[in-house]
Amino acid sequence: MTSSAGSSRPSVPRQRQRRSRRRCGRTPARDSPAPSALGDFQTLPLEIFQMVLNYLSVKDISMLSMVSKTISGRLVNYISTSSGSRRLLLQDFHQELPARREGGSILEHYRALGLLLKRCTLLLPTRDRLKYVHKVLSGVSCFKLNGCASPLHCLGLQCYGVFLQILTAGWDELECHRVFNFLWDLSNLGRKVQTVVSSKPAADPPVLPGVLLSPGSRRSDSAFWLTRILKPWPMVNQARLLYIIFGPVSSRDGHVVWQKMIEGPTDETSLKGLADAIKLLYGTEAREWTADDVISLVDELSVVPQEWLMENNARLLLLSGNSICFTFLASKAVNGRAVELARLMVFMVLVCEKDLYCMDWAVKMMQKVCKVFSSPWERNNFLQCLENSFARMLMDMLQAVLAGERDEEDSSFLNLFHLMNAQANFHKEILYLAMGSSSSTS
Structure with missing residues (x-):
């Protein structure tokens, strides 16, 4: 009996222990709140959350936008508020601002702002992203056509350009087409460009090209x-x-x-x-x-x-550059425009002399062009035209000097001086080349 009683008593506590453990395992799952996408910011009122943002740099806010979709949504709302606009949309474009915590000039500020809006609107369709960005930036007068009273000394369009550059970086070509069409329609640029290209030469550069072709792209x-x-x-x-x-x-x-x-x-x-x-x-x-x-x-x-x-x-x-220069000269050679090609070649020799380029470059370019001609007669005709162009230009410049056609800088005499030196140095390089090739063959 002792044995049977001893074996039956422990069974009840063990069963109660198992039930107790199951209850303890279920209780936390039933009683604790679900984790919040806002984290510790869940406990803060919206006004306090936005006050915290005022103490963060644009780069820090940009990093914060990647934490969760909920926080990103709050940041989108914050940027649209008047306090957020004042905080983020700096408008002192007419003088460089002092260094700030986010690291420097107003251009760097708008570069960081472009990344912030890029991340905040990541999940939106392209058209909605553009509408939101336009709504945010529409309050900046220096971003508008004729919106700045001193455009020559304004960094506004340059800031707009670096902002768009960062915003659209990595977008596929179809999305970039939508960006261009959106800006084209928004600024009515088609009509403005039509006016510029069809009117007399007296127009200022269109605004949109300056924005899209910003430095650093x-x-x-x-x-x-x-x-x-x-x-x-x-x-x-x-x-x-x-x-x-x-x-x-x-x-x-x-x-x-x-x-x-x-x-x-x-x-x-x-x-x-x-x-x-x-x-x-x-x-x-x-x-x-x-x-x-x-x-x-x-x-x-x-x-x-x-x-x-x-x-x-x-x-x-x-x-x-060499490729474009040769292609342009070769096209004239192929089309039989030897006289025009020779005259252009003489001016290229003159520019090499004036701007201190190596004259052997001009000789090597002439050699490449000579190989384009399909027959020895065409090549020799070009070389004859080249020497005739040198002689004609020298006579014209000498006649201008003898006629006393001088200005304050004495440009007529200087042009003659440069052309004579250019011809001498050009022919010197040709002689070096010819003598070098003849000695190597002998």
């Missing part, structure tokens, strides 16, 4: 936006737009200097923007442009608004 992005701007128009209008966007502007009032390429030789600074744009369209990033397209565009550009001085044409080609 990736080459592929810049090629895409520039293609969207130019491609809808005929070639003659494309050349005019290219000059308006990238050509020389007055440091006094910011207007396009239309007569710069016509009145006299210009410097590299005035042509660098145009040369960079041509290289961009000729590169692999611009898939919609062929070599013939770019060469035709350069040809049309050289008569905007009237025919350029040949020296400015030559300097633009040198700045555009």
Whole structure:
């Protein structure tokens, strides 16, 4: 009996222990609240949450937006409030701001703001993202057409550009097309560009190109936006737009200097923007442009608004790089324009002398062009035209000096001096090349 009683008593406590453990396991799951997507911010009123945001940098708020969809939604609402707009939409575009915690200039601020809105609107369709961004930025007057009283000294459009650059980085081509169409319709730019390309040369650069082609953009992005701007128009209008966007502007009032390429030789600074744009369209990033397209565009550009001085044409080609320069010269050789090709080659030699380029570059370029001609007669005819062009230009410049045609800078005499040195150095390189090849064969 003792044995049986001892064996039966322990069974009851063990059963009670199991039931007790099951109850203890179920109780926390039934009684504790569900975890919140706001985390510890769940306990804060919305007003306090927004006050906390005022103490965070834009980069910190941008990181916070990635925590959860709920927090991202709160940040979207915060950005739309008046206090959020005052905090984030800095508008002192007419002077550099002192360094801030988020790390520097107002351009860096809008770069960080672009990343913040990119993350906050990540789950929205492209059209809704653009509408929201437009609603946020619409209160900034310097982001609007004719909204700034001093556009020449304003960083507003540049800030808008870096903002859009960060916002759209990584978007596929279809989404970028939607961005362009949205901005094109919003600013009614089609009508404005039509006015610019069909009127007399007296217009300011359109605003949208300056926004989309902001400094610091990736080459592929810049090629895409520039293609969207130019491609809808005929070639003659494309050349005019290219000059308006990238050509020389007055440091006094910011207007396009239309007569710069016509009145006299210009410097590299005035042509660098145009040369960079041509290289961009000729590169692999611009898939919609062929070599013939770019060469035709350069040809049309050289008569905007009237025919350029040949020296400015030559300097633009040198700045555009070896590939474009050779392709342009070779097209003239193939089309039988030997006289025009020879004269352009002489001006390229002159630019090499003036701008201190190595003269052997001009000789090597001439050699490559000579290989394009299909027969020895065509090649020899080109070389004869080249020497005739040298002689004719020297006689014209000498006649101008003898006639006493001098200005304050004595440019006539300087041009003669440079051309004589250019011819001597050019022929010296040819002699070096010829003597070197003859000694190697002997």
